[in-house]
Amino acid sequence: MTVTYTARVANARFGGFSQLLLLWRGSIYKLLWRELLCFLGLYMALSAAYRFLLAEEQKRYFEKLVMYCDQYASLIPVSFVLGFYVTLVVHRWWNQYLCMPLPDALMCAVVGTVHGRDDRGRLYRRTLMRYAGLSAVLILRSVSTAVFKRFPTVDHVVEAGFMTREERKKFENLNSSYNKYWVPCVWFSSLAAQARREGRIRDNSALKLLLEELNVFRSKCGMLFHYDWISIPLVYTQVVTIAVYSYFLACLIGRQFLDPAQGYKDHTLDLCVPIFTLLQFFFYAGWLKVAEQLINPFGEDDDDFETNFLIDRNFQVSMLAVDEMYDDLAVLEKDLYWDAAEARAPYTAATAFLLQQPSFQGSTFDIALAKEDMQFQRLDGVDGPLGEAHGDFLQRLLPAGAGAVGPLGRRLSLLRRKNSCVSEASTAASCGCAGAADSGGVECSCGEPLLDPSLREPELEPPTCPEPPGPIPGPTAEPFTTVPIPGPRVPAPPWLPSPIGEEEESPA
Numbered sequence: 001m002t003v004t005y006t007a008r009v010a011n012a013r014f015g016g017f018s019q020l021l022l023l024w025r026g027s028i029y030k031l032l033w034r035e036l037l038c039f040l041g042l043y044m045a046l047s048a049a050y051r052f053l054l055a056e057e058q059k060r061y062f063e064k065l066v067m068y069c070d071q072y073a074s075l076i077p078v079s080f081v082l083g084f085y086v087t088l089v090v091h092r093w094w095n096q097y098l099c100m101p102l103p104d105a106l107m108c109a110v111v112g113t114v115h116g117r118d119d120r121g122r123l124y125r126r127t128l129m130r131y132a133g134l135s136a137v138l139i140l141r142s143v144s145t146a147v148f149k150r151f152p153t154v155d156h157v158v159e160a161g162f163m164t165r166e167e168r169k170k171f172e173n174l175n176s177s178y179n180k181y182w183v184p185c186v187w188f189s190s191l192a193a194q195a196r197r198e199g200r201i202r203d204n205s206a207l208k209l210l211l212e213e214l215n216v217f218r219s220k221c222g223m224l225f226h227y228d229w230i231s232i233p234l235v236y237t238q239v240v241t242i243a244v245y246s247y248f249l250a251c252l253i254g255r256q257f258l259d260p261a262q263g264y265k266d267h268t269l270d271l272c273v274p275i276f277t278l279l280q281f282f283f284y285a286g287w288l289k290v291a292e293q294l295i296n297p298f299g300e301d302d303d304d305f306e307t308n309f310l311i312d313r314n315f316q317v318s319m320l321a322v323d324e325m326y327d328d329l330a331v332l333e334k335d336l337y338w339d340a341a342e343a344r345a346p347y348t349a350a351t352a353f354l355l356q357q358p359s360f361q362g363s364t365f366d367i368a369l370a371k372e373d374m375q376f377q378r379l380d381g382v383d384g385p386l387g388e389a390h391g392d393f394l395q396r397l398l399p400a401g402a403g404a405v406g407p408l409g410r411r412l413s414l415l416r417r418k419n420s421c422v423s424e425a426s427t428a429a430s431c432g433c434a435g436a437a438d439s440g441g442v443e444c445s446c447g448e449p450l451l452d453p454s455l456r457e458p459e460l461e462p463p464t465c466p467e468p469p470g471p472i473p474g475p476t477a478e479p480f481t482t483v484p485i486p487g488p489r490v491p492a493p494p495w496l497p498s499p500i501g502e503e504e505e506s507p508a
Contacts, residue, residue: 003302026302031289032282039281043252043274050256063262069254076247078284085240086291088232093294097305099223101136103129103314107321109213113206114195117327124195125322131184131191132217133315134162138181139221143228144298144307162315179225185218232295244288251277 003026009016024030050062107129114125137157140147151157158168171183189211196207255277258267297304337343347355 002304002306028282028286028289030302031293032286035285035289036278036282039248039252039285040273040278043255043277044272046252047256047272059259063258063264066253066256066258067264069250071254073247073250073254076243076250078243078247081240081243082284082287082291085236086287089291089294092227092232093297096224096227096297099220099227100305100310101132101139101217101220101224101314102310103132103136103217103318106132106213106217107318109210110322111326113201113210114192114322115202116200121200122323122326124191124200125326126319128188128191129318129322130162131188132214133311133318135181135184135188135218135221136314137162137311138184139179139224140298140307140311142179142181143224144305146298146300146304147307147311150308181221181225182218185214185221188214228298237295240288240291244284248281248285251281 003023005020005023008019050059054062110125110128114128115121116124134157137147137151137160141151141157142148151160154163154168154171157163158165163171167187171180174180174183192201192207192210192214195201196204201207201210255274257270257272257274258264260268260270293301293303298307
């Protein structure tokens with residue numbers, strides 16, 4: 001059964017994990033104690049042989065071997081290889097749990113789409129969910145040791161009520177050498193189509209929803225099959241195992257305590273038990289044991305998935321949902337907060353302090369600014385309304401003097417002329433000082449800046465404005481009239497796109 005300790009660590013406190021160190025079931029001690037005793041026994045045997053069995057010449061040779069192994073053991077990249085491997089295994093382990101076929105979404109779709117309170121409608125709903133449960137049982141007994149021990153043959157599946165004897169005949173007569181966990185899903189689809197023809201499923205949209213939920217359920221069953229089929233490459237597992245074992249084989253010799261009288265470097269202390277080497281073995285070998293336990297979570301380890309429990313839960317819940325709970329609704333009543341303007345559930349005495357805490361409004365909600373820092377600033381120190389600061393944008397792009405007119409000034413002049421092609425009536429209505437430009441003024445009274453006359457190109461003719469189309473011939477044709485634009489024309493706000501069209505004229 002899965003080891004759950006979530007309630008023990010609900011609140012972080014001093015030494016919060018210390019009480020978890022004393023647990024035995026599902027612990028690293030239960031997984032590693034045999035390997036740890038084996039390593040310690042071999043280490044003590046070599047130490048005893050060095051101290052009491054070897055001759056002086058043999059001791060000198062053994063001491064050289066110890067220093068050699070200690071020097072080159074660090075070249076084995078055990079931490080890098082093992083860390084990446086365990087990360088991959090844990091990620092794969094969690095993804096396998098997410099692929100467990102749960103019928104909750106499917107049973108809700110069956111309840112909402114397959115109608116009928118008579119025995120026929122009840123039979124449809126129960127059979128559909130039984131087919132879904134049968135598909136889950138077939139795939140789980142293919143990948144899980146515990147489920148296979150519970151249902152070792154198809155006869156056990158029939159006796160458990162997941163399959164009828166007639167369905168078993170059809171299942172076994174189907175000529176296929178591959179895993180046939182998908183067969184009940186096909187039965188589900190055919191039965192749903194039959195319910196649609198009988199009017200139990202009222203429209204095609206409901207049938208489509210039901211089959212989509214079935215496909216999600218079936219895809220999870222298929223992913224479990226593929227996870228069981230496609231393992232982590234064997235070469236990677238072998239590399240990690242060899243790296244860990246060879247590293248600690250070198251540590252058996254390289255971490256021996258030598259005679260301090262010989263004066264070897266870093267061998268000034270003589271102990272019998274290598275405490276830090278044992279800790280290193282506990283961490284690295286324990287890491288490898290974690291990967292060994294999680295690489296296949298469908299076994300019978302302490303932390304493997306409880307597949308038999310999930311089968312029982314899913315079958316019971318799905319049958320309750322589609323049978324006893326079908327169309328079984330409580331009487332509609334006004335809720336407790338029907339007339340409340342601001343509904344809030346009550347708090348107990350243990351949680352009443354939460355009422356004093358303000359609700360979160362945003363990370364910048366409490367930032368305070370001085371009053372002078374909240375004033376809008378005008379661009380370039382221009383006086384007047386804020387919108388007029390951008391009116392002379394084209395004018396400020398031009399050179400200051402008339403003799404400095406270059407390609408930029410010529411281009412802007414052409415673009416300004418091109419965009420001024422409007423009807424006379426609309427121009428007169430939108431700007432009452434249309435002649436200000438001809439009189440040499442730089443800025444008209446309506447607030448629109450005009451180009452200086454000295455910056456104009458005399459040799460370039462302004463583009464001809466298109467004439468408005470004439471009346472459409474026909475008995476009901478009426479002449480076009482020009483509708484004046486009310487109000488003065490103001491500069492466009494700076495955040496709007498430029499009125500200049502996409503067409504460009506190159507200077508002559």
